Amino acid sequence: MPTDTKDADVPAVETSGLVKVFGDNRAVDGIDLHVPAGSVYGVLGPNGAGKTTAVKVLATLLRPDGGQARVFGHDVVREPAAVRARVSLTGQYASVDEDLTGTENLVLLARLLGHSKPAARTRAARLLDAFGLADAARRQVKQYSGGMRRRIDIAASILITPDLLFLDEPTTGLDPRSRNQVWDIVRAVVAMGTTVLLTTQYLDEADQLADRIAVIDHGRVIAEGTPGQLKSSVGAGSVHLRLRDAGQRAEAHELLSRALVAQVQLESDPVALTARVPGDGTEAGAAEQAAQALAQLTRSGITVDHFSLGQPSLDEVFLALTDHPAHDAEHATAAAAEETRR
Ligand SMILES: Nc1ncnc2c1ncn2[C@@H]1O[C@H](COP(=O)(O)OP(=O)(O)OP(=O)(O)O)[C@@H](O)[C@H]1O
Numbered sequence: 001m002p003t004d005t006k007d008a009d010v011p012a013v014e015t016s017g018l019v020k021v022f023g024d025n026r027a028v029d030g031i032d033l034h035v036p037a038g039s040v041y042g043v044l045g046p047n048g049a050g051k052t053t054a055v056k057v058l059a060t061l062l063r064p065d066g067g068q069a070r071v072f073g074h075d076v077v078r079e080p081a082a083v084r085a086r087v088s089l090t091g092q093y094a095s096v097d098e099d100l101t102g103t104e105n106l107v108l109l110a111r112l113l114g115h116s117k118p119a120a121r122t123r124a125a126r127l128l129d130a131f132g133l134a135d136a137a138r139r140q141v142k143q144y145s146g147g148m149r150r151r152i153d154i155a156a157s158i159l160i161t162p163d164l165l166f167l168d169e170p171t172t173g174l175d176p177r178s179r180n181q182v183w184d185i186v187r188a189v190v191a192m193g194t195t196v197l198l199t200t201q202y203l204d205e206a207d208q209l210a211d212r213i214a215v216i217d218h219g220r221v222i223a224e225g226t227p228g229q230l231k232s233s234v235g236a237g238s239v240h241l242r243l244r245d246a247g248q249r250a251e252a253h254e255l256l257s258r259a260l261v262a263q264v265q266l267e268s269d270p271v272a273l274t275a276r277v278p279g280d281g282t283e284a285g286a287a288e289q290a291a292q293a294l295a296q297l298t299r300s301g302i303t304v305d306h307f308s309l310g311q312p313s314l315d316e317v318f319l320a321l322t323d324h325p326a327h328d329a330e331h332a333t334a335a336a337a338e339e340t341r342r
């Protein structure tokens with residue numbers, strides 16, 4: 001029997017009980033992750049959940065305070081150089097130089113990575129072209145839009161094709177078109193054989209890109225699985241209704257709860273309701289179930305003025321998983337500090 005393990009069998013990321021504290025704030029509070037090589041792994045969580053901190057520990061930019069983390073079998077504390085040789089990070093707050101042009105940035109970084117001058121120029125031109133930035137190549141990065149900026153950041157982090165790419169909230173704040181462009185880029189990077197670990201605040205983004213998702217809250221993993229598994233536990237969709245008459249809301253609430261066998265929430269707007277649609281974990285199943293529930297309301301003489309079916313938001317995911325909405329840990333910490341001061 002051969003004793004050497006094939007690289008493909010070694011997970012890209014393996015952590016157990018990973019901890020990182022800032023003072024008495026346990027930003028990462030015992031995280032276990034297993035990211036198979038060749039996959040896209042999504043880490044989903046609200047502001048302050050510990051996503052960036054976890055990524056920085058894995059990229060050897062922060063030293064953990066407890067537990068273990070290995071990247072392609074290399075311990076992040078004992079073998080940081082071996083880890084760095086395999087990974088690349090596109091940060092939430094970017095690293096390209098604002099005063100340089102797109103081309104200058106990429107050529108400079110490629111030179112720092114050891115490419116010869118002609119090779120650096122070729123690589124830069126190719127990436128700018130592939131990322132739809134050829135026209136902007138000679139403009140200073142500070143003149144780029146948010147979407148262009150995110151694309152050049154990703155381009156900068158794949159000048160040398162990394163084995164593992166960390167993408168920290170690659171699309172936060174982007175418009176739908178730019179988000180789609182970034183998603184296409186991520187898919188192209190994956191097609192080159194790179195493992196991707198991405199953090200996001202959007203369930204639909206994790207759903208679009210990731211093979212598996214870990215949901216984190218207050219530095220802990222509160223759910224883990226494939227997007228399908230996650231959606232079948234939280235519902236594949238969520239239906240928002242506005243009634244003509246606020247007086248019919250109690251009846252609508254009761255009918256919907258029964259029809260959907262799910263939690264129905266009354267919004268602060270007196271004519272509005274939101275309900276999780278469990279379906280069978282698929283969007284088609286959710287649409288079918290929502291349509292039937294709606295038909296039942298109509299049969300009972302309840303007038304619906306507005307109706308929409310969407311993917312569950314991060315808030316709804318958290319509500320389903322934790323019985324509390326996703327809240328901003330920063331605000332919670334600030335509020336707690338304020339409380340102590342009083
Ligand atoms: N360098 C630091 N010093 C002190 N506290 C920090 C530091 N970096 C992060 N924190 C705290 O650690 C917690 C987790 O922060 P982190 O940036 O990892 O969250 P996040 O999930 O990336 O949030 P966001 O979605 O807003 O980017 C927060 O409470 C934050 O205030």
Ligand SMILES: [Mg+2]
Pocket residue numbers: 051052053092168169
């Ligand atoms: Mg972050």
